[in-house]
Amino acid sequence: MARIILVTGGARSGKSAIAESRTLGLGPEAVYIATAQAFDAEMEARIAAHQARRGPEWVTHQEPLALVSALDATDGKPRLVDCLTLWLTNLMLAGRDWQAAGRDLVAALPRQSAPVVLVTNEVGAGIVPDNRLARDFRDAAGVLNQWVAQAADEVILAVAGLPLKVK
Amino acid sequence: MARIILVTGGARSGKSAIAESRTLGLGPEAVYIATAQAFDAEMEARIAAHQARRGPEWVTHQEPLALVSALDATDGKPRLVDCLTLWLTNLMLAGRDWQAAGRDLVAALPRQSAPVVLVTNEVGAGIVPDNRLARDFRDAAGVLNQWVAQAADEVILAVAGLPLKVK
Amino acid sequence: MARIILVTGGARSGKSAIAESRTLGLGPEAVYIATAQAFDAEMEARIAAHQARRGPEWVTHQEPLALVSALDATDGKPRLVDCLTLWLTNLMLAGRDWQAAGRDLVAALPRQSAPVVLVTNEVGAGIVPDNRLARDFRDAAGVLNQWVAQAADEVILAVAGLPLKVK
Numbered sequence: 001m002a003r004i005i006l007v008t009g010g011a012r013s014g015k016s017a018i019a020e021s022r023t024l025g026l027g028p029e030a031v032y033i034a035t036a037q038a039f040d041a042e043m044e045a046r047i048a049a050h051q052a053r054r055g056p057e058w059v060t061h062q063e064p065l066a067l068v069s070a071l072d073a074t075d076g077k078p079r080l081v082d083c084l085t086l087w088l089t090n091l092m093l094a095g096r097d098w099q100a101a102g103r104d105l106v107a108a109l110p111r112q113s114a115p116v117v118l119v120t121n122e123v124g125a126g127i128v129p130d131n132r133l134a135r136d137f138r139d140a141a142g143v144l145n146q147w148v149a150q151a152a153d154e155v156i157l158a159v160a161g162l163p164l165k166v167k
Numbered sequence: 168m169a170r171i172i173l174v175t176g177g178a179r180s181g182k183s184a185i186a187e188s189r190t191l192g193l194g195p196e197a198v199y200i201a202t203a204q205a206f207d208a209e210m211e212a213r214i215a216a217h218q219a220r221r222g223p224e225w226v227t228h229q230e231p232l233a234l235v236s237a238l239d240a241t242d243g244k245p246r247l248v249d250c251l252t253l254w255l256t257n258l259m260l261a262g263r264d265w266q267a268a269g270r271d272l273v274a275a276l277p278r279q280s281a282p283v284v285l286v287t288n289e290v291g292a293g294i295v296p297d298n299r300l301a302r303d304f305r306d307a308a309g310v311l312n313q314w315v316a317q318a319a320d321e322v323i324l325a326v327a328g329l330p331l332k333v334k
Numbered sequence: 335m336a337r338i339i340l341v342t343g344g345a346r347s348g349k350s351a352i353a354e355s356r357t358l359g360l361g362p363e364a365v366y367i368a369t370a371q372a373f374d375a376e377m378e379a380r381i382a383a384h385q386a387r388r389g390p391e392w393v394t395h396q397e398p399l400a401l402v403s404a405l406d407a408t409d410g411k412p413r414l415v416d417c418l419t420l421w422l423t424n425l426m427l428a429g430r431d432w433q434a435a436g437r438d439l440v441a442a443l444p445r446q447s448a449p450v451v452l453v454t455n456e457v458g459a460g461i462v463p464d465n466r467l468a469r470d471f472r473d474a475a476g477v478l479n480q481w482v483a484q485a486a487d488e489v490i491l492a493v494a495g496l497p498l499k500v501k
Contacts, residue, residue: 008327010292010458011469012476042466120327124177125344126293126460127301132209134461135178142179146328157326159491159500160342160454161480166326175494177459287494291344293460294468299376302345309346313495324493333493 003115006148008166009158010122016050018156018163019080023117024057026078032060033070033079035087050082064090067101068108071116078115084148085121085141092137102144106151118152120145170282173315175333176325177289183217185323185330186247190284191224193245199227200237200246202254217249231257234268235275238283245282251315252288252308259304269311273318285319287312337449340482342500343492344456350384352490352497353414357451358391360412366394367404367413369421384416398424401435402442405450412449418482419455419475426471436478440485452486454479 005022009015023030032054038044051060059077063070067087071079081087091098109116122145123138149155155167172189176182190197199221205211218227226244230237234254238246248254258265276283289312290305316322322334339356343349357364366388372378385394393411397404401421405413415421425432443450456479457472483489489501 006327010456010460010476011462012458012473012480014476014480042469122177122292122326122459123461124179124459125289125291125456126177127290127296127305128178129461135209138461139179142177142181142327146179146181149327149329155327155329157331159456160340160476160483160489162483162489162500164331164491164498164500166329166331173494289344289459289493291346292456292458293344294457294463294472295345302376306346309344309348309494313346313348316494316496322494322496324498331498333496333498 002112003154004109004112004152005115005117005154005156006120006145006152007117007156007158007163008120008122008145010125013158014161015119015158016082017053017161018158019082019117019119020054023078023080023115026115026117029057029059030078030080031074032058033067033074033081034060034062035064035067035081035083035090036062037064037086037090065094065096068104071108071112075112076114078117081116081118083119083121084144085123088141088144089137092140098140098144102147106147109151118148120148169279170321171276171319172282172284172321172323173287173312173319174284174323174325174330175287175289175312177292180325181328182286182325183249184220184328185325186249186284186286187221190245190247190282193282193284196224196226197245197247198241199225200234200241200248201227201229202231202234202248202250202257203229204231204253204257232261232263235271238275238279242279243281245284248283248285250286250288251311252290255308255311256304259307265307265311269314273314276318285315287315336446337488338443338486339449339451339488339490340454340479340486341451341490341492341497342454342456342479344459347492348495349453349492350416351387351495352492353416353451353453354388357412357414357449360449360451363391363393364412364414365408366392367401367408367415368394368396369398369401369415369417369424370396371398371424399428399430402438405442405446409446410448412451415450415452417453417455418478419457422475422478423471426474432474432478436481440481443485452482454482
């Protein structure tokens with residue numbers, strides 16, 4: 001069973017850069033599995049900024065929903081999944097059963113022969129959101145984070161760009 | 168003086184499960200002091216989900232306001248207070264002096280002969296809330312957390328279901 | 335090169351008290367560089383509460399924008415900058431180039447002969463804000479935190495009033 005690493009943190013906490021560096025430390029070439037979908041110009045700019053930072057050692061796969069298939073199809077090189085929170089958003093917007101998808105992901109991790117580094121977001125440390133949808137989303141994000149952290153060999157909390165070891 | 172443990176974390180960070188496991192590690196039977204009040208169906212569902220996870224080794228007390236009396240009345244077995252943030256909400260909604268109540272709580276902890284594990288929420292790590300009430304609440308929650316952390320022997324931050332030792 | 339310490343944390347996480355204690359540990363007298371501007375009564379009350387806690391060993395400078403000049407002008411005694419997040423807010427409200435200002439700050443830190451302790455806020459661990467301005471602000475705050483953390487010798491995360499060593 002290959003190494004599974006979860007990197008969590010708030011917005012702009014440096015979690016993607018930490019995860020990229022960890023992934024490249026696991027092999028000379030790596031696969032970037034992007035779950036982001038650009039719905040508007042703001043999102044396009046965020047995706048472009050992330051891509052600009054990555055070098056030619058990365059192959060990029062875009063996969064907003066079928067994350068398990070993408071992992072199984074790219075096994076052999078270290079993979080970076082960025083990020084679980086957008087994946088969850090995509091699942092919910094598409095009306096999918098995110099709990100079933102999350103359980104499938106957790107089941108798929110042990111069968112990978114090459115390492116997987118997953119990025120996720122801390123979204124539950126602010127004031128309780130006013131609207132039900134936001135509360136349900138942050139609950140789901142927290143549960144998904146717990147499931148993947150349980151399955152991971154290593155869990156890192158990004159704080160101001162620095163890694164804090166949690167597991 | 169018995170062991171006092173504070174478990175803090177964001178929403179769905181796994182803090183209740185960590186606190187439950189720590190409490191049961193301190194004695195074969197434990198008392199669950201629930202501060203939650205169900206005002207609506209969503210809240211009822213959250214409370215029911217929490218109760219469903221706990222086993223028969225727990226005796227449950229519901230006490231939205233008189234937390235110190237509940238602690239003094241149940242001394243002898245390990246107690247889990249879940250959670251301080253809802254207690255604070257209840258105090259504020261009832262027009263009570265939360266600072267006086269918080270000081271009473273801190274004064275009551277050293278006289279307990281059996282351990283007390285307290286769960287609380289991190290609510291201050293998001294963007295500054297738009298409305299004054301939410302800002303005042305997160306200030307109060309942060310102050311209460313500091314008071315109890317000061318009085319605790321151990322403070323744990325829950326991150327993705329995992330305990331990070333703070334004190 | 336003098337010691338540079340960054341103290342980050344959520345609202346009312348005790349970061350200012352930790353930073354004050356660290357600063358006074360670095361010299362018998364210290365300079366408090368306040369970036370806060372009182373726009374309303376609520377803000378005035380927050381500033382007054384902070385000042386009331388500090389003793390006579392502090393000299394206070396108020397500097398909402400020209401932080402680098404304030405640092406250069408006060409070199410010789412330990413300085414506490416409280417806080418970077420308000421400074422960023424001030425820069426943005428004044429229509430300044432916060433990225434250029436942030437780079438100037440990072441460049442100014444190594445030339446200080448006396449220590450600098452900087453307080454900043456975690457604002458990115460809640461749910462994604464509804465409005466663009468808040469999203470841009472939390473992105474900028476996160477980036478600035480990363481820059482200063484990179485330049486710092488020590489980075490501390492305040493949790494419930496307790497310091498958690500990050501770097």
